[in-house]
Amino acid sequence: MCLIELVNITKVYRGKNVETKVFEGISFEIHVGDYIGLYGRSGSGKSTLLHILGLLDRPSSGTVKFKGTDIGQIKAHQFSQIRNEHIGFVFQDFRLIDELTIFENVEIPLILSKQKCSKAVREQKVMAVLSKLDIQDKRNSYPQELSGGQKQRVAIARALVNEPSLILADEPTGNLDEQAARNTMQILSELNKEGTTIIIVTHDPEVKKYTDKVIDMREIVAQM
């Protein structure tokens, strides 16, 4: 089943006098359960592609279909709802709010969700993902009290708490040591085995070992 379909996507950044074409005419499909690595060097356009896939940015031309719906036809304010309900984000720098506890950080997507759930349900859902990632004992800690690996687990927990169909991870191992990076990749692999579609942006060749399919930005750009 096709989750995301990109048809002839082009992205151009327009400055005052300069126009920078990041990529042109990209077409591919992402199916439910895929585990894809977007591989490429810095500046190759992989993050831009991830932003388009995550509905954080729109292509300059071409069509993006999310679960069969052309996102060009939906209004910008609906993007936030789709992001909240269907997409989980994991960042290189974890993006945790320092003043909130781990529990509260993970709770954010549930609070922002249109499908309001009670405090008890939120508590249950948050604790379930914290337990799944083996950080339930950190629920009352603050991000600065955690190691890099633990922070990334919290970030993954936050991405999972709304049970999204797609997880987009932007260099998830970039700020981690070798062991923590390996653990993070194993967690993502397990999530994929449970049915979650995962797309990882990386420039780390090691990451390729964990993914089922690699989209090399060099090849995409070479086709331009």
Next chain:
Amino acid sequence: MLVHFTIPFLKKNKTNVMIALIQFVIIFVILQYVSALLLDQYSKRNELDQGIGANTWTIEAAIKNIKDIDGEGHLTWLNTQIDALNKQVSPQHVSYSYIDYNQRSNQGYSVLYVEKKLYDRLAERLRLDQAPYLYTNISNEKIQSIHIGKNDFKADQRFLMADTELIDSLTNGMLQNYILLPTDGFPYDNLSVQINMFIYDLDSQAFDSAQLLHQLNSLNPRYEYSISQTIDSSTSLLNYSINDFLSYIFIAIMALCLIMIGFIGFLLVQFYEEKRNVQLLRIMGASTIQMFALFFIRNSLIVLPAFTVASLIGYLSLRTQYADVWIAMFSWNVVGMIGLLLLATLPSFIKTIQLNLIDNH
């Protein structure tokens, strides 16, 4: 639940928030004072408009040099000045009252002579058409027992006893208890009287007050003349322009509040950490309404404690002096504050909507 997210926003900028809080307390206290003064003036002016009529003006004369009082006395109004006044303003709009300091009752009552047109006007306004023209419930016998100006006052003479506020408005609040007697003659030959000249039923566009004052001042250089609109008794005759000035201050303070709240909110979004958090919430799916609510709550958390403290200070210090207008003032301030918060939330909100979600990755 959104309140929860605002805490980090405020904690991040603790010092700035504290400074903003103190500034807002000061601004709101000033705002309370200015709005209390304004509302008080408007309320009393309305009272007076009902009592003496709208668009009533008083021309006052103040001696320029105290050394000019040489014991012989002199006239505050000259014939030439009366002529000049009548040239600018139709006599039907001009009237006067005067106090004769030589005629004071030993029972605390004084006579205020009122020109007949003004007298009739007051009688009409005060609905004193019933004989024997008593405004208060003081009996005829009592009036007759008050031995004021026996030469002027006769038992069957038409007179008014007006309430303190009205009389104060006619006499600059100098004395409290008066009996008003109508008169047809201007007291040119009486050197011991204080004259209040009135122009009524004319709005500010209908006569050139600056030119009139210039003429009056040039015709009698010992005095300085001023024209003011009759406002109330406690503040005597408050110049209309001061009223405008207060309105300007009020508007200026409200504008300042708006700019400050808006700017602080806007600045907070500019800080990297704040921007990062806002981006994060947007990425996690915060809707535009949720973001607006978030900023509204955050601005409220900055402003409302200051408003509460200022209201408390205002209540404690103004409740006696401006008891009549306190509730109205407070209600208006609350409504204004909510409006202000909504408006001031817009800059942060717009900034958030425009925020690029993909930078700083």
